[in-house]
Amino acid sequence: MAAEGCVKVFSYNIHKGFALGNRAFVLPFIRDAMAALEPDIVFLQEALGKHDKHAARHQEWPDLSQPDFIAQGVWPHVAYGKNAVYSHGHHGNAILSKYPIRSFENIDVSTNAFESRGILHAVLDVPGCPLPVHSICVHLNMLRKGRDMQLKQLCRRVMRSVSQAEPLIVAGDFNDWQESASKLLFDDIGLHEVFLHLHGEHAPTFPTKYPLLRLDRVYARGFAVVDGEILHGAPWSELSDHAPLYAKLHLPGENRPE
Numbered sequence: 001m002a003a004e005g006c007v008k009v010f011s012y013n014i015h016k017g018f019a020l021g022n023r024a025f026v027l028p029f030i031r032d033a034m035a036a037l038e039p040d041i042v043f044l045q046e047a048l049g050k051h052d053k054h055a056a057r058h059q060e061w062p063d064l065s066q067p068d069f070i071a072q073g074v075w076p077h078v079a080y081g082k083n084a085v086y087s088h089g090h091h092g093n094a095i096l097s098k099y100p101i102r103s104f105e106n107i108d109v110s111t112n113a114f115e116s117r118g119i120l121h122a123v124l125d126v127p128g129c130p131l132p133v134h135s136i137c138v139h140l141n142m143l144r145k146g147r148d149m150q151l152k153q154l155c156r157r158v159m160r161s162v163s164q165a166e167p168l169i170v171a172g173d174f175n176d177w178q179e180s181a182s183k184l185l186f187d188d189i190g191l192h193e194v195f196l197h198l199h200g201e202h203a204p205t206f207p208t209k210y211p212l213l214r215l216d217r218v219y220a221r222g223f224a225v226v227d228g229e230i231l232h233g234a235p236w237s238e239l240s241d242h243a244p245l246y247a248k249l250h251l252p253g254e255n256r257p258e
Helices: 027-037 052-057 066-071 144-161 181-189 194-199
Strands: 006-013 041-051 077-086 089-097 101-108 118-124 133-139 168-173 216-221 224-230 245-250
Touching: 006 027, 006 133, 006 168, 006 216, 027 066, 041 052, 041 066, 041 077, 041 133, 041 168, 052 089, 066 077, 066 089, 077 101, 077 118, 089 101, 089 118, 089 133, 118 144, 133 144, 144 168, 144 181, 181 216, 194 216, 194 224, 194 245, 216 245
Parallel strands: 006 041, 133 168
Antiparallel strands: 006 245, 041 089, 077 089, 101 118, 118 133, 168 216, 224 245
């Protein structure tokens, strides 16, 4: 059963395992920092499945894909959605889970030739929850026109594939610097953004050294929001260009923690 009837959620754009400005390869430090928190479900963006050029250049480059390298020893279940494909490799979104992944699908939502984007939808069996838990990891366009199209595709996916009774988490890098996505997602599919709900504003996550833009989000439906935290400062400020988000969500059908 999930501890205290809660699911700990972590969302992070890992910048392909490199620090801000690509000045250092920091994936092992990202893995260790994440493992120390022991979240139950992890949503990763910009995770490399393969990159032959980086592998040849960096002696410490892992033999595993980045999602599998991070997951080893902590998260036994991994779903990876390949979005951007090039001659020397590919990258995309990933969901790492302590709970069994019943199924997953990656949906291509690219709207132009320069931004390869996907929606990774995994269905989890969480002990203590009588219904499947739907987890969707996203990384949306930089420009609003394409992003609005992708948000509508996300809404259609949820309306087709997730019943109103089933708990749902949607997390990732929304690139929504104009902060328009939350109203649409609430109005169309009933999603609440965790930090907006708790603090009255979205979390500032980019750039990680001096976070001004509120790009990253954790949305939920069918959960009670217990807590949410932006992970600033050491070690996170020395890792990716985004700050990660950490949230605690209470499972439906369980007694509320004190």
